Amino acid sequence: NNEFGFDYLRDNMAWNLADCVQREHNFAIVDEVDSILIDEARTPLIISGPADKATKWYVEFANIATRLIRGEHYEVDEKKRNVGILDPGVTRVEELLEIENLYEAVNTPMIGYLNNALKAKELFKRDRDYVIMNGELLIVDEHTGRVLSGRRYSEGLHQALEAKERVEIKDENQTLATITLQNYFRMYDKLSGMTGTAMTEASEFMQIYKLGVIPIPTNKTMQRKDQSDLVFKTEDAKFEAVATDIMERHRKGQPVLVGTVSVEKSEVLSQALRRKGIPHEVLNAKQHEREAAIIARAGTIGAVTVSTNMAGRGTDIMLGGNPEFMADYELQRQGISPVENAEQYESMWP
CATH class of the missing domain: 3.90.1440.10 (SecA, preprotein cross-linking domain)
Structure with a gap:
């Protein structure tokens, strides 16, 4: 999505039509549409130069x-x-x-x-x-x-x-061209998209983009149970209660994913879990290079994963873990590369 926006900005800065790359804005289908058109709607795309x-x-x-x-x-x-x-x-x-x-x-x-x-x-x-x-x-x-x-x-x-x-x-840099994602996508004559969480934003889709929302029933009956909120007097008490709940579920072998609002809060909860001796992974902006490996193992038995919004929209966490990724990770950890040791890699692939 960002590159489409940047192409538009670069086209508007081009001196010759031959240098323009983008087609007319006739029709667009946006994946994870609420993330792009609602959450990141006001995110500015900026082309800057030295100042x-x-x-x-x-x-x-x-x-x-x-x-x-x-x-x-x-x-x-x-x-x-x-x-x-x-x-x-x-x-x-x-x-x-x-x-x-x-x-x-x-x-x-x-x-x-x-x-x-x-x-x-x-x-x-x-x-x-x-x-x-x-x-x-x-x-x-x-x-x-x-x-x-x-x-x-x-x-x-x-x-x-x-x-x-x-x-x-x-x-310092100076802004040469800028546009928000909201204003960019509103240039399309026809706009549509798909996501698993659009109904909560239905009024905003209609108000800003004049788009209706059509719910599609799930393939299987919903098994998730949404519990009531628990309110604590202090943040310390909240994190202590969360850590205790995680410890009980971890002992049962239940994989646990905990969402936090910032890098700072994810590290505070991580410290609380360490004090209780609970092995866990932390996924935040500081560990973004390990994201794929952490997500692949997040659904394994007894796994505890503390994450920011990185494990939010569009992230698929498989119960039992992602076997293909974990097998590939283990082989490469042993120094068996699919490029440098192709035959050995293929022979050991489960």
């Missing part, structure tokens, strides 16, 4: 932000994802920078650095919105839990986060 070099001011304002007090020097609107500097904050910043007027024309760029530094401090959290891997700050997709390789926040925000985390600050 200004990173400046010293990112580090300077990251340090200043730590010396400002929320509620006294600035206010935060978490719902609107915004911050606002207050008069005492302006005075404090002017003192720290040793300038007379922050809003003087020559100091105008500093207001942007200040706002980004405060946003980085208050609105963006490590292991929830982003992770640090190999000294690089990588964005985590809030819907899929996956690392968005190659993506960077715009307008200096990414550099402000890099300054906050004390990693290498890379040069």
Whole structure:
């Protein structure tokens, strides 16, 4: 889906018609349609190019932000994802920078650095919105839990986060072309799709895309039981109860998949399970390279898998495990490659 959008953007930047690659937007069928058209609808596809070099001011304002007090020097609107500097904050910043007027024309760029530094401090959290891997700050997709390789926040925000985390600050980029997935797919004359979880979003499909939802009965009778919510006074009590429940099911040999909302929460639950001596796997943005192996074994007897949204929509977890993948994994673990040792690999294939 992303590549279709990027092709559209590149076509609009092309100087010659011969360089355009995309056909007319007549008809599209989208798999996992609610994930693309609802969850990721406002995700911007951006083509960017080099802009200004990173400046010293990112580090300077990251340090200043730590010396400002929320509620006294600035206010935060978490719902609107915004911050606002207050008069005492302006005075404090002017003192720290040793300038007379922050809003003087020559100091105008500093207001942007200040706002980004405060946003980085208050609105963006490590292991929830982003992770640090190999000294690089990588964005985590809030819907899929996956690392968005190659993506960077715009307008200096990414550099402000890099300054906050004390990693290498890379040069700024400027946006050359952008479109959201929602606006891209609305260009099609006819649009349809399929998914196993569309009915809950039926009103939104109709309101935004003028698409009706038709439910198709399951091939077999639904066996899943949806239990009522359990509410705890504290998060610690909740995780303790979850870990205890997992321990009981693990002892019975029941495979368990636990969903968490962020990398941070998956690691908190992992610590609770370790304290109880429960062997388990953690699947989050930091272990994305092992995703296929973890999912293949998640349905085996007694397996416990703690995951972010990475094991969400479109993920097939087979009870008993995925035998083909596990056989291939075991053979390659023994150094038997289907490419380099083709005959031996074929002879040992179960």
